Amino acid sequence: MTTIDPDSKARELQEVLHQDIPLTRDMGMQVISWQNHQLRLHLPLAQNINHKSTLFGGSLYCGAVLAGWGWLYLRLKEAGIDDGHIVIQEGQISYPLPVKRDGVAICEAPDDATWERFVKMYQRRGRARLSLNTRIVAKDSEESAVEFVGQYVLHR
Numbered sequence: 456m457t458t459i460d461p462d463s464k465a466r467e468l469q470e471v472l473h474q475d476i477p478l479t480r481d482m483g484m485q486v487i488s489w490q491n492h493q494l495r496l497h498l499p500l501a502q503n504i505n506h507k508s509t510l511f512g513g514s515l516y517c518g519a520v521l522a523g524w525g526w527l528y529l530r531l532k533e534a535g536i537d538d539g540h541i542v543i544q545e546g547q548i549s550y551p552l553p554v555k556r557d558g559v560a561i562c563e564a565p566d567d568a569t570w571e572r573f574v575k576m577y578q579r580r581g582r583a584r585l586s587l588n589t590r591i592v593a594k595d596s597e598e599s600a601v602e603f604v605g606q607y608v609l610h611r
Contacts, residue, residue, distance in 0.1 A: 464532065465489045468525050479521065482514055486525070492564035494526040498591070500557050510554035515591055519603035520546060522560035523587040527607050530564070534574060538611055544584065545606040552600035554593050562589045573609075581611040 469486040472479040483502035487495040496518055503514035520543050527541050564570065565587065577583035584606055591601035 464529050467532075468494075468529055471528065472521065472525065476521070478517065482517065484518065484521065487559065489529050492526075492530065494522055494529065494562045496522050496525065496560040497594075498554075498558040498560060500554075503558075507553070508555070510558050512550060515550065515554065515558065515601050516546070516548055516603070518558065518560040519548060519589040519591060519601060520605055522562040522589040523603070523605040523607055526562040526564075526587060527585065527609070530570070531609070536574070536577065536609075539577065539609040540611075542608050542610070543605055544608045546603060547605075548601065548603045550601055552593075552598065554591065554600045557594040558591045558600070559594055560589055560591045562587055577609050582608065584608050 465486040465488055468489065472484065472486070481502065483499040485497040487497050498510060498514060498518045500510055503511050505511040524541055524543065531537070531539065565585065573583045573585045586604055586606050589603040589605065590599040592598060593600055
């Protein structure tokens with residue numbers, strides 16, 4: 456089994472986001488880590504502040520979507536699948552708390568059975584859907600300020 460350096464994968468994703476989705480540069484978005492199939496993105500308050508001195512809702516939505524997109528991008532790379540295009544098909548978000556300082560978007564892995572069904576469907580049909588959950592917390596907190604469920608589609 457090949458060992459994958461999580462730091463190199465985080466750096467690779469950072470480059471892809473800033474190159475292919477220029478908005479992420481303007482937002483100051485940074486990939487914090489990719490470990491144990493968990494992706495963490497940094498959303499700085501300074502570049503995403505609103506009139507209430509909290510993180511702007513649109514930036515939070517973008518961070519949540521991109522945490523899921525980035526999670527799927529990295530997981531597919533690990534699985535050796537590199538012939539598909541990832542798109543967000545649908546998203547549902549709630550904002551239970553304001554984010555008054557830098558935010559961290561966290562996307563966790565779905566259960567193994569869900570992942571395996573997704574991969575098999577893609578291999579069989581060239582198209583598959585996967586729901587991913589992202590939450591955003593204020594830096595140095597674990598309390599969810601934003602909860603997001605995104606439906607992502609991978610197609611050839």
